[in-house]
Amino acid sequence: MIKNEYHVIGVMSGTSLDGIDLALVTFSFNNTWTFKINSAETVPYSEKWQLELKTLINHSKEALYLIDQYYTDYLADIINQFILKHSINTIDAVCSHGHTALHQPEHQLTYQIGNLPQLSRKVKQTVVCDFRVQDVALGGQGAPLVPIGDELLFVDYDYCINLGGFANVSTKEQSKRIAFDICPLNIVLNNYVSAMGLKYDAEGVLASKGEINTALLNKLNNLDFYKKSYPKSLGLEWVNTIVFPIIDSYNLSVKDILRTYVEHIAIQISEVINQKQKASVLVTGGGVFNLFLINRIKELSKNQISIPSKEIIEFKEALIFAFLGVLKLRGENNCLSSVTGAIKDHSSGKIFQL
Template sequence: MGQQDHLVLGIMSGSSLDGLDFAICRFRLAEGGPFAVAEWEILAAETDPYPPTWKARLRSAPALPGRELWRLHADYGRWTGRRAAAFLAKYPALEPELAGSHGHTIFHDPARGFTTQIGDGAFIAQILGLKTVTEFRSGDLAAEGQGAPLAPVADKYLFPQYDAFLNLGGIANLSLKTPQGEYLAGDISGCCQVLDRLAARAGLAYDDEGKLAAGGSLAPALAQKLDALPFHDLPYPKSLGNAWVRESLWPLIDEMGLPAADALHSFTLWLAEKIAKDLERADTDCSAKTTASTTKQVLISGGGARNTFLVDQLRATQKEENPRFNFLVADRTTGDFKEAALMALCALLRTKGQTNSLSSATGAKRDSVNGALYLP
C-alpha cells in the first residue's frame, strides 16, 4: 500500500482573542482504501498574540455597519496572511503545499441560517503563495446543520484511540464517539472567555492554573442562575456563538457582583459539574442499546486544559472506583494547537473532496465537504 505525505499550514483564531495559532502539520495518508491518516505530527507551531489594536477591532466587529465589517474582513485577511508569512519564514526547510484558515467568528446564528468568519482567503493565498481554504462552516449550514463543531473531524482521523474529547477554549465543547463509530458533539457553555474576563477584575490576563479560583468561596446562587439558561438544557448537537456568551451568560455572572476569586471559584465548580453531566447524558443517549460499562478515555485540549483547578474539579465528579470518564490532559503542543491542526486537516480534506463536517456532530441532513478554495 502506497502512502502520501502532505505538509499543510493550519491557522486558527479562537473566541478568547489570545491570538492567531499557527501549526505546520505533516499528514501521511494511506492509499488503496477509504481516506485515512496513517501518521501525523505537528512540525512547528506558535501563537502570535493579538496586539491591542486588533483585539479592539475584533471585539467591536459585531456592531460595525456592513461596509466597515467588509473592510475589516479584507484587512484581517491581509494581516493574517502577513503574520502567517512571518511564521513560515522562521522555518524555511518546511514548505507547506496548502493553508487552511478558520477566520475569526463574528456572528454564529444557525437557527437563522448564517455564520460569519472574517479573514479574506484571497489575500492570504496571494501573500503566502499557497492554495488557501477558508469558510469551513457554511456548507454544513446549507445542509441544515449547526455549522459546528468541526472538531470531531480531527477526533475521527487524528485521535481514534480516545472515546471522548473536551475542548476547553473560549467556549467549552464536547465530542463523544458512539458505538456506531459516529460522533455526537456540541457546545456546552462559555469557558475561557468567561474565566479570563473574571481574572481581568483582579488585574490578570488569565487565572494561571486556576490559582485565584482555588482560593475563592462558593456562591451557590450563581449555579442556580446558570442552570436556568434555556440553552443549557437543549439536547445535542447544539452550538453557541460569542454573542450568546456576552449577552446571555455573562450578565448573569456580572450582576452577582462577586469578588473575582469567588466568581471564578463558583463558575469553575459549576462548569465542571455541567461538563460531567453533559458527557454522562450524551454517553447514555449514545449507549442506550449497549451494555458496555468500561471507563471512557476523555482527551482534554484548549487553554482550559492548563487550568489545574478546573481539571481537578472535573476529575472530582467521578467515582474513585470504576469512574465513567477518565480525564486526560493532552500534551502541551497538542492541547494548544489541536484546533490549528484541525484547520490544516479540514483544508486537506477539502482539496481531496472528502467530508470535513460530520452530520452526526452538527445535526445536518448529510455529511458535507466545506470550504472556499483560493488559488495564489
C-alpha cells in the same frame, strides 16, 4: 489532490482571543491517517486587535467587511512570518479558520473574517478556508468542525473535550460521531480577570481562593441551553446577552465569580462525560492549564482524564483545521451531519489558488 502525504499549515484563531495558532503538519495516509506537528507557535494579538475582535458584533456589515480586509492582510503577514521563521519550503496548502465575527446559525448566518481571496495572493500559496458557511447553508450549526479530526486522528478516546473560549465535546453514540458545545469557558473566565489587569487566571489560583455562590451556580446550571439536545452551539452573542448579565446581577468579587463559574464548568462537563462508564477522555485547549478547573473535573468525573503533550494541548485545533483542508483538497467529507445537523455529510471550505 489525492496523494499519500501532505505538508500543510493550519491556522486557528479562537474566541478566547489569546492569539493566532499556527502549525506546520505532515499528514500521511496508509489505510489510516497519522500526523506529525513539525513546528507550531502562537502569535499573541496586540491590544488593538484584541479590542477590535472583542467588539466585532457591534459593527455594521459594511464596517465588518472593511475590518475583514484589514484582518486578512494582518493574517497574511503572520503566516508569511511563520513560513520565513521556520524556513518552510514545501507547502501543499495553508488551511485557515479565520476569526468568527458572527455566528447565528438559527438565522442561517455565520461570518469568519480573514477568509478573503487576497489571503492566497499575499501568502503566495493555495489556501483552504471558510469552513463553516456551507454547513450553515445546508441547515447545520456550522460548528463544531473539529470532530472529523477526533474521528480519524484520535480514535483511541471515547470523549475528546476542548477547553477553549467554549468547552465542547466530541464522542460516538450508536456508531455515529456527535459533538456539541458544552458551555462558555475562557470567554467568561478571562473577561472577569481582565478587570484586574490579567489575561487569564494562571493555574486557577484566583478561582481556588473564592467562594461558591450557590444561587448564581444554580441559575447558571438551569439555563435552557443545557436542556437542549444536540446538535447545538454557542456564540459570543449568547454570552453577552445571557451569561454576563446573570453573573453581573449578583455583584460578587472577581474571586467568587471565578470560583462559582469554574464549578459551573466542571459540573456541565462531568455531566456529559459521566454518561459512559470507564471511558477515556482526552482534554485539550488552553483551559487545561487551569489546574484548579482540571482538578474539579477529575473530582466530579467517574472516568479516566488524559492530558496529552503540550503541543497537542495548545495546537489541536490548528492541527485539525489543517486536516479539514487536506480532506477538502481530496474532495472528501470533512463535515459530519450527525455533528452539525446539516442535511448531509459534505466537503466544506473554499479553495483559493494562485
